[in-house]
Amino acid sequence: MRQLYFLFIGILFGIIMFKSEAASWFRIYEMFQFQSFHMYGIIGSALFFGVILIQLIKRFKLKSVFGESIRIPDKDKSFYRYMLGGIIFGLGWGLTGACPGPIFTLIGAGFFPILIVLFFAMVGTWIYGLVRNKLPH
Amino acid sequence: MEWIFKPWPWYIGGPMIAFVLFLLLFFGKNFGMSSNLRTLCTLCGAGKTSRFFNFDWKTQQWNLFVALGAIIGGWMGANWLSNEAIVQLNPDTINQLHQFNIKSAGAAYMPEELFSLQALTNPKVILSLSLGGFLVGFGARYAGGCTSGHAISGLSNLQLVSLFAVIGFFIGGLLMNHFLLPYFL
Numbered sequence: 001m002r003q004l005y006f007l008f009i010g011i012l013f014g015i016i017m018f019k020s021e022a023a024s025w026f027r028i029y030e031m032f033q034f035q036s037f038h039m040y041g042i043i044g045s046a047l048f049f050g051v052i053l054i055q056l057i058k059r060f061k062l063k064s065v066f067g068e069s070i071r072i073p074d075k076d077k078s079f080y081r082y083m084l085g086g087i088i089f090g091l092g093w094g095l096t097g098a099c100p101g102p103i104f105t106l107i108g109a110g111f112f113p114i115l116i117v118l119f120f121a122m123v124g125t126w127i128y129g130l131v132r133n134k135l136p137h
Numbered sequence: 138m139e140w141i142f143k144p145w146p147w148y149i150g151g152p153m154i155a156f157v158l159f160l161l162l163f164f165g166k167n168f169g170m171s172s173n174l175r176t177l178c179t180l181c182g183a184g185k186t187s188r189f190f191n192f193d194w195k196t197q198q199w200n201l202f203v204a205l206g207a208i209i210g211g212w213m214g215a216n217w218l219s220n221e222a223i224v225q226l227n228p229d230t231i232n233q234l235h236q237f238n239i240k241s242a243g244a245a246y247m248p249e250e251l252f253s254l255q256a257l258t259n260p261k262v263i264l265s266l267s268l269g270g271f272l273v274g275f276g277a278r279y280a281g282g283c284t285s286g287h288a289i290s291g292l293s294n295l296q297l298v299s300l301f302a303v304i305g306f307f308i309g310g311l312l313m314n315h316f317l318l319p320y321f322l
Contacts, residue, residue: 003198003199006164006203007202010202010207010210011209012153012156012157012206013206013210014211015218016153017210018211018214018222019144019214020146020149020151021145021246024246025247025248026224027224029318030226030227030230032314032315033227033315035226038147040147041147042147045151045155046150046152046155046158046289047288049151049155050154050155050290053158053293054294064163065163065165066164066165068165074296075299076298078298083301084280085279085281085305086276086287086303086305086308087276087309087312088279088305089276089283089302090305090308090309090310090312091310091313092272092274093306094312094313095321096269096273099273099283099284099285100171100273100283104170104204104205104211105210106211106252108208108211109212109246110215112254113253113256113262113266116257117269118270120266120267120268121174121274121277123271124270124271124273124275124277125175125275126183126274127271130187132278
């Protein structure tokens, strides 16, 4: 039953991605050309409220609906994996215009060539799992 | 209620993404869509090839439901909540894309030259989508997260390393967009 909550959160997320046009290849292209404020506004305002909400959660030690304390794990300290991995991700983002969230949204919206992107994103994840011990992290 | 059927402005979309971040935290989880790619690999049996995929996928089942929801939400957004889904781009962007033979710019939600079934008859398109997908999957796992995990969740939690990742996203994206993309279109 708990999984239904996550299904509904996902539905809300998918609707937002589609309707705000964050899932559109065109919007990502326009963002990297600095020709529109739209994507910067989305990310910026999401961050503005995200920072406030997380500070409030921490300040008031808010509990989750299931009564557990809300844990937001710190990420591992490092530089190379974030910068190098980030650049590789960015190259793919700039080409396909799709990050993993919108990949799922676009399947539902009926842009089926995105299934090729999903399949090769899985292949990329798999190859990373095979070679990660040889990469600087 | 008419606004629902029109494209949503950034000041609606952005705060609602923060609300999704909050909902996931409130339900005891963390926002991160690319983790699903790893879980899908595990479901396909990748655990036999690398310990990286040897984990109990059921601990990530909730996230697969978020992804399934995102698919359903995409369908609802396109079919129930839009009269006509055309992205209103900057005229300069449209002109540029027309020069790259992306004629659907300014008249569609996605470039038909890349994301229609007809486009798949062009081997170059298949190559571009495959390579791009590979880079997204490899890079997201290498960086330990994608736009949702780092740019939204990590930065909201004031994680310095997420800033490194997001700077990386933009270095890669700008390189692709300004120098490499013309070769792929």
